[in-house]
Amino acid sequence: MKLLASPASPYARKVRVVLAEKHIDCEIHMVDVQPVDNPVVAHNPLGKLPTLLLDDGTAIYDSRVIVEFLDHVSPIGRLIPEENRERIAVHRWEALADGVLDAGALLRAESLRPRQEQSEAWMARQRGKIERGLAQMAHDLGDHAWCHHDRYSLADIALGCCLGWLEFRRPGDVEWRGKFAPLARHLDKLSQRPAFANTVPR
Ligand SMILES: N[C@@H](CCC(=O)N[C@@H](CS)C(=O)NCC(=O)O)C(=O)O
CATH class of the missing domain: 1.20.1050.10 (Glutathione S-transferase Yfyf (Class Pi); Chain A, domain 2)
Incomplete structure (x- = not known):
């Protein structure tokens, strides 16, 4: 898994904190989304960070969807209740x-x-x-x-x-x-x- 993020983005930080709290391995790539042809657009038509790239090429966005996904990837330290x-x-x-x-x-x-x-x-x-x-x-x-x-x-x-x-x-x-x-x-x-x-x- 690869996370496209930026050091200032609070939405990407939410995902980075969840990854760390749940001890999930993930490459983190810092990207600049200011240029119109930024590298995120190839994966996410909205061109926004964070975008998570799965090993099969699937791109997941936005931060709320990513954290929901990650909470189910590992049972360690569940952050979202089931009920x-x-x-x-x-x-x-x-x-x-x-x-x-x-x-x-x-x-x-x-x-x-x-x-x-x-x-x-x-x-x-x-x-x-x-x-x-x-x-x-x-x-x-x-x-x-x-x-x-x-x-x-x-x-x-x-x-x-x-x-x-x-x-x-x-x-x-x-x-x-x-x-x-x-x-x-x-x-x-x-x-x-x-x-x-x-x-x-x-
Ligand atoms: N609702 C989105 C918001 C994401 C967002 O707005 N990210 C900003 C960075 S903090 C961004 O990528 N902006 C670039 C743009 O809107 O073109 C989420 O939770 O992921």
């Missing part, structure tokens, strides 16, 4: 964390455009999604040890990758550490895990 409501609860965390990232990426892209072309209304819309998403996750996490019930799961990994990227890119200078203490505490705790420490975005 329907439990599984959906973990995927809901993931959808929220990824959704905050999506809004963060849009906010960042807009802020990199020439000042006179930037839409304040569009940026405020994305900022609202980020702030509401973080508020919901901080409320749900509260003073619990883990996002979902009493064990480490994909929900924690998705949240950690989301917060790590916010800290790295600071889209729109959204100040979240002071405002959402449970999230700051959780990121600090997750950062101690080798799977997170070895994949810090850069």
